[in-house]
Amino acid sequence: SQQGEEDPQALSIQEGENATMNCSYKTSINNLQWYRQNSGRGLVHLILIRSNEREKHSGRLRVTLDTSKKSSSLLITASRAADTASYFCATDRAGNNRKLIWGLGTSLAVNP
């Protein structure tokens, strides 16, 4: 089954605006992680939220997790042109902590 589907697939905003990306998943998880990927580059870990947590902050990032809806959101506040990248959610499925399952990602463009 497909796990970790992000929406929207693409998002274009102006610098200074907030960007919200959503992720849905299908099975129970241990944790959910958000990663960022600049074009043609590696994946950079942003934030991890455990299944017993509801909200987590890191700088301009805010992640929420709703396990009843099997969904998560990533909010980037006061966006900058340098935030332009693809953002992926990845889940660590409960009972299996040896692999992450990824979504297709949201491509975020922040226009100066």
Place this chain on the structure above:
Amino acid sequence: EPEVTQTPSHQVTQMGQEVILRCVPISNHLYFYWYRQILGQKVEFLVSFYNNEISEKSEIFDDQFSVERPDGSNFTLKIRSTKLEDSAMYFCASSMGQLRTGELFFGEGSRLTVL
């Protein structure tokens, strides 16, 4: 800051040739992974490796693929006889502990182009 390094950054090969992608994980990490990303598609899990053995592999990781940790620092992915559909970006990752406890650290990737 410690980082995962991968070589080569880009390799072009002919179909049917063997390819070895190399990774140097972060030195005190215990878990190692290979993922791949075909252009425009999802990141896909290939294999995880712990305590000198494969702990899990995906259905993609068939007999054409193998991994090795030949010494205390390198972690390699070998594709024995490449196919066109093996063209992708291959990412190595490592972690200190199991996934439920923390993040993966990824390398910059090795782009494989099979002609």
